[in-house]
Amino acid sequence: MSQHTDSIEEEIHEVHVHRDDFGSKMGLWLFLLTEILLFGGLFILYAGYRYLYPEGFAAAATELDLVMGAVNTVILLTSSLTVVLGIVALQKNDKKRCLFFLWITVIFGLLFLVNKYFEWGAKFHHGIYPKGPALQEMSEGEVMYFGLYYVMTGLHGLHIVIGLAFIGIVMHMIKKDKITGTNFQKLENAGLYWHIVDIIWIFLFPLLYLIH
Amino acid sequence: MENNKHTELEQNDGHDGHEDDGFIAVAHHPSYGVNILVWIGLLSLTAITVAVAGINLGSLALTVALVIALVKSMFVVNFFMxxxxxxxxxxxxxxxxxxxxxxxxxxxxxxxTFRFDEK
Incomplete structure (x- = not known):
């Protein structure tokens, strides 16, 4: 087709590379399905307790800062875009631009965590933490809500940290030319992981912040 | 639809005797534009979610929020992923x-419903 495709074919024929991109992608997808079911279990737990304590959940959700949640949603959606743009840049053999986009992703991921730190910090300050003075005054439903809030956003935050590490390793490999425009599956896998973390937040945001 | 294909798989058929080789992904027509459009769509849907939350929809509110979240994740899964x-x-x-x-x-x-509504 183009010169680009020809050079790829040459590479395949001249240097024998022992790799299976599709197997690699499928393996990561299977892992992502276990992640979906892991968070799915928590979502079902949330649904059950929200069904049992509708008033408690609505009352507790008013403690959350809607603006902070919305800002974090925008941050994550944008970081997802920059990962995809990074993949496109690498496929166009623009290594510099690819690393630039991935740097933006990392910065946005860190910003998300900083926001989370302030959010959790504000709640701790108000005495909402396990055995905290404010939490002990609350109704059963509110206690369940905050239990789920901490577990779900905490586990999600942990996934952000892991995703950032994944992207960091991939960036290092791009710098060392171990990931290139013709061998980009590892970058795509890091992207897939980052997107699933984004999708989980897409559901966490309305379920935790927007209860009336 | 050929223009929308991001990657294609090519059989690495092992010219030097390796029979067990897999598929190599090859990018075709990678483009920034579509992804930026999807991102704009996602931001708009987020704005709608927040706006709708301000209106009192009663029991419909949860359904609306979940449908929008589902649409958003379909965008991410289909295009970004x-x-x-x-x-x-x-x-x-x-x-x-x-x-x-x-x-x-x-x-x-x-x-x-069956266990707790009996009370």
């Missing part, structure tokens, strides 16, 4: 996973 252009088997895997989730969710609610 390239599932739209991917091999069918991955779509089947994801479908089975979602069926399992929904079945467990429904069974949980059978338990909750």
């Amino acid at each position: 390239h599932l739209k252009f991917d091999n069918k088997i991955i779509k089947i895997f994801l479908g089975i996973c979602m069926v399992i989730f929904v079945v467990v969710l429904i069974l949980t609610f059978f338990y909750l």
